[in-house]
Structures are given as C-alpha cells and as structure tokens.
Amino acid sequence: MSAVKSVPPNQPAVKKSWGEAAKAYLDPRVIIMLFLGFSAGIPILLIFSSLSLWLREAGIDRSVVTMFSWAALGYSFKFIWAPLIDALPVPFLTKWLGRRRSWMVVSQLLIILAIFLMANVNPVSEDVLVYMAGAAVLLGFSSATQDIVIDAYRIELAPPSMQSILSSIYVSGYRIGMIVAGAGALYLADFFGSNETFYSYEAWRNTYYIMAGVMTLGVLTTFASYEPTAETLQSKKQKGNLKVFLIYSALLLIPGLIFGIIYLINILINTVFDSTLAMIPLMVMPAIKFYFLALVACAPLLLLYFIINQPKIINKAPLVAETREDYVRLVALFVFSVIAFIAAYILMGPVLPEFEGAFSSFFVETLHLLISLGVAIVAGYALVQVGLVKKEVAMATWVEPILDFFRRYGTKALLLLALIGLYRISDIVAGVISNVFYQDMGFSKTDIANAVKLVGVIMAIAGGFLGGLLAQRFRMMHAMMIGAILACATNLLFVLLTYNPGSLPFMYVAVIFDNLAAGLASAVFIAFLSALTSIRFTAVQYAIFSSLMTLIPKVMGGYSGAIVDNMGYPFFFIFTFAIGIPILALIYYVDKHIVIGDNDDIYGDDDNSDGNSSNGMGDKLSKSNPNLSDTKERPRVSERWLYLVFILLFAMYVIFKNYI
Numbered sequence: 001m002s003a004v005k006s007v008p009p010n011q012p013a014v015k016k017s018w019g020e021a022a023k024a025y026l027d028p029r030v031i032i033m034l035f036l037g038f039s040a041g042i043p044i045l046l047i048f049s050s051l052s053l054w055l056r057e058a059g060i061d062r063s064v065v066t067m068f069s070w071a072a073l074g075y076s077f078k079f080i081w082a083p084l085i086d087a088l089p090v091p092f093l094t095k096w097l098g099r100r101r102s103w104m105v106v107s108q109l110l111i112i113l114a115i116f117l118m119a120n121v122n123p124v125s126e127d128v129l130v131y132m133a134g135a136a137v138l139l140g141f142s143s144a145t146q147d148i149v150i151d152a153y154r155i156e157l158a159p160p161s162m163q164s165i166l167s168s169i170y171v172s173g174y175r176i177g178m179i180v181a182g183a184g185a186l187y188l189a190d191f192f193g194s195n196e197t198f199y200s201y202e203a204w205r206n207t208y209y210i211m212a213g214v215m216t217l218g219v220l221t222t223f224a225s226y227e228p229t230a231e232t233l234q235s236k237k238q239k240g241n242l243k244v245f246l247i248y249s250a251l252l253l254i255p256g257l258i259f260g261i262i263y264l265i266n267i268l269i270n271t272v273f274d275s276t277l278a279m280i281p282l283m284v285m286p287a288i289k290f291y292f293l294a295l296v297a298c299a300p301l302l303l304l305y306f307i308i309n310q311p312k313i314i315n316k317a318p319l320v321a322e323t324r325e326d327y328v329r330l331v332a333l334f335v336f337s338v339i340a341f342i343a344a345y346i347l348m349g350p351v352l353p354e355f356e357g358a359f360s361s362f363f364v365e366t367l368h369l370l371i372s373l374g375v376a377i378v379a380g381y382a383l384v385q386v387g388l389v390k391k392e393v394a395m396a397t398w399v400e401p402i403l404d405f406f407r408r409y410g411t412k413a414l415l416l417l418a419l420i421g422l423y424r425i426s427d428i429v430a431g432v433i434s435n436v437f438y439q440d441m442g443f444s445k446t447d448i449a450n451a452v453k454l455v456g457v458i459m460a461i462a463g464g465f466l467g468g469l470l471a472q473r474f475r476m477m478h479a480m481m482i483g484a485i486l487a488c489a490t491n492l493l494f495v496l497l498t499y500n501p502g503s504l505p506f507m508y509v510a511v512i513f514d515n516l517a518a519g520l521a522s523a524v525f526i527a528f529l530s531a532l533t534s535i536r537f538t539a540v541q542y543a544i545f546s547s548l549m550t551l552i553p554k555v556m557g558g559y560s561g562a563i564v565d566n567m568g569y570p571f572f573f574i575f576t577f578a579i580g581i582p583i584l585a586l587i588y589y590v591d592k593h594i595v596i597g598d599n600d601d602i603y604g605d606d607d608n609s610d611g612n613s614s615n616g617m618g619d620k621l622s623k624s625n626p627n628l629s630d631t632k633e634r635p636r637v638s639e640r641w642l643y644l645v646f647i648l649l650f651a652m653y654v655i656f657k658n659y660i
Helices: 018-026 028-047 049-057 062-075 082-087 093-097 099-119 126-157 160-191 201-214 216-224 235-273 282-308 324-348 358-385 391-422 425-432 434-440 445-473 476-489 492-498 504-532 535-557 560-567 569-578 581-593 639-659
Strands: 230-232 313-315
Touching: 018 028, 018 160, 018 445, 028 049, 028 099, 028 126, 028 160, 028 201, 028 216, 028 235, 049 160, 049 201, 062 126, 082 126, 082 324, 082 391, 082 535, 093 099, 093 313, 099 126, 099 201, 099 216, 126 160, 126 504, 126 535, 160 201, 160 445, 160 504, 201 216, 216 235, 216 282, 235 282, 235 445, 324 358, 324 391, 358 391, 391 504, 391 535, 391 581, 425 476, 425 504, 425 535, 425 569, 434 445, 445 476, 445 504, 476 504, 476 569, 476 581, 492 504, 492 569, 504 535, 560 569
Parallel strands: none
Antiparallel strands: 230 313
16 A cells, blocks of 8 residues: 555545543553553663763773663664564464564563673672673663564554554653663662762662562563454453553552652752752651552562463464574574674774764764675675575565565655654754753753753653644644754754853753753654554564664764864754754655555454454454554645744744844
8 A cells, every 4th residue: 555645635634622632641552651661761771871870889990881881782773683573473472472562571571681680790890890791781682672562562552643642651651761760770779878989789789679670560561461463362351451450550650640740849849949848748758658669569469460361362463484494594694694794893993084073074984884784784685695594584574674665655765764864863963962061051960960850851751742742633744843843943042051151040941941842852753653664564664763763863963072162062052953944844845745654454354354353442453454544644734834934943043143
C-alpha cells in the first residue's frame, strides 16, 4: 500500500476537542507504556552520571572515567542488530510470550544481571576495572536492545492516532526512570554513607542492588501486558492480568503523584524563599514510607502470579529465520560485521587529516563514521557471497526493511530522511554545552541542579504531555511545526542570559521554556517516527530512524565548544536558532506532498474474522487492520501558514537583536 498519494479535497477534517484528546490518557495501554518507559530510562544513567561519580569517589582518574561512556555506544548503533530482533525467535519464550515480549524479558533480565555484576565490583583497583567495563558494556547492549523492542512494541500496540499519546507517556516514564537512576542513585549512595570525602563501596553496591530491584517493575509490566501480534486464546486470563496490573498501578501512581507534587512544591518554596517549611508533617513520613515499601514488597508475588497465569497465544508474526542453523549464521554475520566496523574506525583514525576549525572537523568525523560503516557493509556483503548466510535470509533481515521504506515513499523517502536527521538539530546542538554554559554564566552547582535537574525535568515531562495533546487535537504535521518553532526559538532566550549572567530569573525562564519545548518536540517527533514505520518491520525501521535522529546533531554538538571559543555564546545560540529555520520549510514540504502513517499489517488474513485479538479486547488482526492503519490526513495547509511562521521568526529575531 503506497503511503505517498494525494488527499481528496473534500475529505472531512477530523478534529478532536481538548477533552477528547485528554481522554486518550485513560487508555490502559498508556499505563503499560508509562512503566515500560520507566524501565527504559533506568539503565542509561547507571552507565553515565551515576557510574562516573562512583568511579571518581573510588579515586579513578578522570580520563579513565570518561572512557566508560563508550559502553553506551550501543544506543547509537542499535540499528545494526535490530534486524535480528525481527528475524530471530527466543527459544521457548517466543511461543509462550510472543515475538516482542520474549525479547523484552530477555533484555530486562540481562539488564538486571549487568547491574548486579557492576554492583559486585569494587573499582578501587584498576586491575578489576576490566570486569566493571565488561558489565557496563553488557548493560549498554542489553538496555539498547530493550529500547529496540519497546519501540517496536509501542508501534504495534496502537494505531497511528494513539502514537502521540503513547510517545508522550513513554517519554515521561523514561525521564522519571532517569531521575530515579540519576538523582535517586546519588541520594541512596549518600544515605548509605559514600561521599566525596569518604568513599564506601558498600554504599554504592547497595545502591546498584536497589536499582536492579527497581528494574523488576519492567519485568512485571511485560508479563502483565499482551502481545499485539498474537491471537489470545484465553482472553479472560489476559483481561484479568491487565485489570490486576491497573489496580496495582493506581495504588502506586496516584499516592506517588500526590506526594511527589507536594514534595516538589515544598522544595521550590524553600529554595526561592530560603525557608524551612515542611508541607508534609514529619510524623506521617514513616507511614508513607511503609505504604510504598509494602507495595514494592508485593511486586515479586504479583510477578509470580502473572507468570503462572499467562494465557495461551498463537503467534501471527512471521519470522525470517526458520531453522537453528539460520539463527547461528545470522548472529555470526552480525558479529563479523561489527568487528569490521571497529577495525575500520580504528585504522582510519590516523589516516584522515585533522583540522582546527569546528565545521571542518565535523565533516571529517562524519566521513570517518560513514567510511567505517561502509567497510562493515562490504564485509557483511562479502560474507553473504561466500555462503555464511543464505542470500534470501540476509535480504529479508537487513535489506528488505530499507527497500520497504523506499517502496512506500518513493523518491520522497529522501525528503523524510532529511527531516528525521535534522528535526532535533537546533535543541540537541544547543543542549550539548548547556551545563558548561551555566557554569560560565556564574551559576553554582546547586543553582544548576535546582533549575535543570528539578524544574527542567518537570517542564520536559509537562512538555511531553502537551505534545501528546497537541498531536491528538491537531494534525501531526501541525504539531511538528509547533515543536520545531519552539525548539529553535527558545534558544534565543539563552542569548538574553549571556547579557544577564548570574541572573536566576533569566536562567529559570530560559530553562523552563527550553525544556517545555524540548519535551513537546520530542513527544511529537517520536509519534511522527512511529507513523513512518511499517508494521512489517517495526524494530528495524524505527531503530534506523531513532539512530539517524540524533546522529548528525550529536556529531555537530561535539564541536559546539569550538564554536563558542571562536565566536562566543551569543553567536552560538543565534546559530542554533538559525539552523532550525530551514527545518520549518522541510516540514511544510513534507506536509504538502506526503501522507504519513499509512502502513500495512501482514500478520493476519481477511478470513480471520472470528479470532480473538492479540489483546483480548475484541479487535481483529486482518490484512488491513484498522487499529494499525487508521490515519486519515486532513487537507494540506495553505502557504499562508508558512509565510506566517517566517514572519513570526523574523520578528522575534529582530526584537531580540535590538534588545541585546
């Protein structure tokens, strides 16, 4: 089914009220994605900030500490093994849990294992750092794998019209998980007795043990949820599991949300007014702690119940690899290709020229990555030619998902890839140097922590919710345009801050609006990528899109410091504003010529009208499943919208330029 076609001019406009848009958050699938997002947000900071502080407190050199960030490279290259997630079943688990949930359980158990292994290494001696590094690499690989599966699961779980809501709630859960693994881990380590002046291995060990325990919430969610691409034979069991899970979620989330809001308001009041107000009486704190500890203690029993009460299913999703020999050969091909990539990257480093200019260095580094990737592709192709893997299996695993995208969108696929690679460039490039910028503006670590780590995260979560509502209320491309405008325009607020260094009001205004815009743009963009992804190749195509989404901005962001050194902060933030303006024209052109979200579902047949759905809720898996392909684009916007956008941006630029 082609996704590139004209839209009839008399097509009725589908427009929801704000109330109807908000009701979408009451869907049970929203709770599932909230907890899965939380599970995905836990591991990343256990590799980055929390691990870095642990190693520094243990006395490890800064140069060695920063090398541990390489353990998270799996997030940038997950598209390489994403095809294996689509192609390979998990022995026993796939028949029991289904295509997506089986891989989800495997990745979550590996994450727990990796965190447990890291907790059992005391990094005071460099001799044992190799074991810590191995566990960190396992954590990075398994958490990136979990991301692949959750993204595919989310796309298959609901129609394109629901993707904006699921994306926003997923991002919110992800950020909450990051708070728990970041600030939460630091609080725990300090509570157990480890700080900058006195290092305690036991404190960090116990902290990582707790983080491993927190990850069981993700496993609990996986067993309580259902497989979207499978037919449930015992729908009563599935409905019962989901109902119990929703009750448990309500008991955990509603009191937690009320307590969290009151606690955060208390912190803000005490910070702003320098007071010691306690909005929550100390006498009730033991009861609150006991309540949440009791709920957490019930989780293992609830997990055991879900494991025993799993309904029988019939998997509908076809798998590329049909024999055990195909499994082994595909994995071997992947391993050899990765080795070729690493070898090419290392060997090409001394050969390529070095430049002092930031832009020249950016293009050289981009070329470095492209050459290494090309070598890996050539190595993989050569191995297929010599018979390591059957040609038809290799084509179906790695090539067919890419060809499918170009078949559905034709030459306009290049336009979409350009939009994917550049949409977040404005805020990501600016964000790379943000913490250094705040320090250079004279703000203390406490100021930065309160503004960025507390208020900023809250506003990013609020922006995610707002992005989901906007995408429900308006057309997706309208929401994309709003997100792009805000993402680049809010960078001008940092120009104002450069002329008011040390001003907390200016800092808070910039942080609040920047994070609100980033959260909104992120939620809308994830929904956009989900709509682009074919239901036939969810894991592969979305992994490619999400990797491409951050590749160019992150590489360019690596040279943000050089740009600031040469041109200064005002020029840098005006530059990040300016590079976002062409994206608006790109969005307009995509909206004018391409229909988004028209995917095929090949997991069923038209004669499957009597079967139960994968979720046990009465839906049907058919060749044209309305739950997987229900996006009906409204007529295109007129050119006046684009003119208005450019007029507003030009006016904002003139105002800010005259002000400073």
